[in-house]
Amino acid sequence: MNQQLATALAAEHAAIFAYGAIGVRLSGAARREARAAETAHRNRRDTLVTLLTREGATPPAPEPAYTLPFPVTDRASALRLAITVEERTAAAWRAALPTTTDTERAEALTGLTDCAVRATRFRKQAGVTPATVPFPGRSA
Secondary structure, three states, X not given: OOHHHHHHHHHHHHHHHHHHHHHOOOOHHHXXXXXXXXXXXXXXXXXXXXXXXXXXXXXXXOXXXXXXXXXXXXXXXXXXXXXXXXXXXXXXXXXXXHHOOHHHHHHHHHHHHHHHHHHHHHHHHHOOOOOOOOOOOOOO
């Protein structure tokens, strides 16, 4: 099994978990964006599970729970967590890119791009500037 894709799958599992804490602290457009993000991560997870299974691998299962990097107590911390989740998941997809086959690469690149776009949207909602980063998924 491609270990980098397994790591990307683990990141997708963690993202889905985090959006449970994020969504309850948001309202209006931000809550709709969080719901759409969670759905996107679920869809990407399902696609990746199918891809890995088709390749004969046993995809890693989600953890029963995840530790969030900080408490989510209000709108600001929820948006900060959404940005963190998207950045971390983008990093997992970016790390997978060099290890992928042509078929896998398209999925990894789409995963990276989608996370970068969502992170930008959440940065804008949080009033973070700049709203974009030069190389999404690259550690600082």
